[in-house]
Amino acid sequence: MSKLNTAALQAMDAAHYLHPFTDHKDLGARGTRIIERAEGVYLWDSEGNKVLDGMAGLWCVNIGYGRTELAEAAYKQMLKLPYYNSFFQCTNPPAIELAKAIAEVAPEHMNHVFFTGSGSESNDTVLRMVRRYWDLKGKPGKKTIISRVNGYHGSTVAGASLGGMSVMHEQGDLPIPGIVHIPQPYWYGEGGDMSPDEFGIWAAQQLEAKIQELGIDQVGAFIAEPIQGAGGVIIPPDTYWPEIKRILAKYDILLVIDEVICGFGRTGQWFASQHYDLKPDLMPIAKGMTSGYLPMGGVIVSDRVVETMVEHGGEFYHGYTYSGHPASAAVGLENLRIMRDEKIVEYVREEAAPYLQEKIAGLAEHRLVGEVRGVGLLGAIELVKDKATRERFPDKGTVGTLCRDLCVANGLVMRAVGDTMIMSPPLVISRSEIDELVDKAWKVLDQVAEQLGV
Numbered sequence: 001m002s003k004l005n006t007a008a009l010q011a012m013d014a015a016h017y018l019h020p021f022t023d024h025k026d027l028g029a030r031g032t033r034i035i036e037r038a039e040g041v042y043l044w045d046s047e048g049n050k051v052l053d054g055m056a057g058l059w060c061v062n063i064g065y066g067r068t069e070l071a072e073a074a075y076k077q078m079l080k081l082p083y084y085n086s087f088f089q090c091t092n093p094p095a096i097e098l099a100k101a102i103a104e105v106a107p108e109h110m111n112h113v114f115f116t117g118s119g120s121e122s123n124d125t126v127l128r129m130v131r132r133y134w135d136l137k138g139k140p141g142k143k144t145i146i147s148r149v150n151g152y153h154g155s156t157v158a159g160a161s162l163g164g165m166s167v168m169h170e171q172g173d174l175p176i177p178g179i180v181h182i183p184q185p186y187w188y189g190e191g192g193d194m195s196p197d198e199f200g201i202w203a204a205q206q207l208e209a210k211i212q213e214l215g216i217d218q219v220g221a222f223i224a225e226p227i228q229g230a231g232g233v234i235i236p237p238d239t240y241w242p243e244i245k246r247i248l249a250k251y252d253i254l255l256v257i258d259e260v261i262c263g264f265g266r267t268g269q270w271f272a273s274q275h276y277d278l279k280p281d282l283m284p285i286a287k288g289m290t291s292g293y294l295p296m297g298g299v300i301v302s303d304r305v306v307e308t309m310v311e312h313g314g315e316f317y318h319g320y321t322y323s324g325h326p327a328s329a330a331v332g333l334e335n336l337r338i339m340r341d342e343k344i345v346e347y348v349r350e351e352a353a354p355y356l357q358e359k360i361a362g363l364a365e366h367r368l369v370g371e372v373r374g375v376g377l378l379g380a381i382e383l384v385k386d387k388a389t390r391e392r393f394p395d396k397g398t399v400g401t402l403c404r405d406l407c408v409a410n411g412l413v414m415r416a417v418g419d420t421m422i423m424s425p426p427l428v429i430s431r432s433e434i435d436e437l438v439d440k441a442w443k444v445l446d447q448v449a450e451q452l453g454v
Contacts (some may be wrong), residue, residue, distance in 0.1 A: 120154025200237030
């Protein structure tokens with residue numbers, strides 16, 4: 001714990017630390033929040049305030065804070081081999097064992113892992129690997145990757161291009177060439193007068209229309225999150241994924257399912273691809289693979305892609321200094337052991353998720369809430385001016401920001417995406433902690449309504 005007080009830390013932060021996704025002028029005026037320690041599903045700041053972390057850090061602290069086993073795994077590995085690279089035909093035991101452990105819980109047609117340092121790096125790898133695959137297949141024209149508006153695949157140049165967030169594109173002259181976007185399956189916000197099932201079919205068929213527009217011989221892959229996380233926990237209608245699968249099979253286009261958020265138990269399955277019965281060719285992963293204790297990412301690669309790369313040979317000129325980092329791999333391996341031994345995925349599926357979804361459904365009765373939706377331990381609360389018409393508040397994001405700030409003031413972390421409040425608590429959250437989360441959320445909604453005068 002720092003010996004400096006909050007004011008001193010805030011001053012030092014403002015003088016030296018540039019934060020991600022931050023308006024630094026605004027942060028300098030407010031002062032940053034200093035998080036000093038954590039245990040279970042709770043955080044404590046430098047002022048001693050206890051906060052229930054309804055976002056599991058950044059969608060990642062799946063087994064909760066304070067697991068000494070993960071700290072000990074990192075310590076022991078750092079004493080033995082703190083680092084060596086995976087270039088030059090080298091590797092290390094934890095990386096090998098982690099790749100095997102991930103393959104054992106992945107869809108059965110996926111048995112290889114390419115390690116990275118983050119989810120963004122994983123999606124950079126996807127772009128390179130898709131294009132390499134089609135080059136080896138003798139179809140170098142199949143370079144274009146189709147993604148979705150408001151999808152999120154990281155903030156590197158390739159990741160932000162694959163993502164469909166206009167605010168990110170505007171700041172970097174993105175997307176780069178060879179990446180195009182189709183509408184998202186966001187029924188509540190964009191479904192209009194269509195039923196959810198009708199809208200799901202319509203949204204999926206935008207993929208086929210784009211393939212035909214571009215030309216079959218130009219499209220290499222379709223990338224999507226199974227459930228859009230940073231876009232607002234957008235859950236596709238039931239008709240969406242079956243129609244997407246039909247289209248991809250028809251045109252022989254690779255499927256990339258971004259499991260960076262949904263992977264490692266979040267939906268009550270090891271991967272959301274299993275929840276939706278998808279058969280991806282590539283699956284970017286990160287976050288929950290180490291429960292966020294050390295940085296690590298990867299891409300789980302299907303047998304057909306690996307077989308093509310092995311059959312044709314030739315060097316794949318791609319990789320990272322920290323690919324297969326031994327300490328991170330040791331933590332990931334221990335994290336998976338804990339999840340298996342403590343049956344955490346089963347706990348999510350059979351107990352925590354049904355209870356969370358039941359409890360948050362009651363928030364739909366609040367006068368500010370237009371819809372509550374969720375899958376597993378993911379949830380979203382749509383804040384609206386008029387429940388009947390889905391009319392939004394003016395100045396998009398103002399009400400969401402107010403709600404987010406009041407959440408923290410009441411000891412709860414929820415994230416605002418525009419005027420949608422989202423949650424993704426640690427997978428180990430208990431029933432009583434879920435009750436606390438929902439009680440605090442209702443209290444905050446009342447405070448928001450009071451401040452809005454509605």
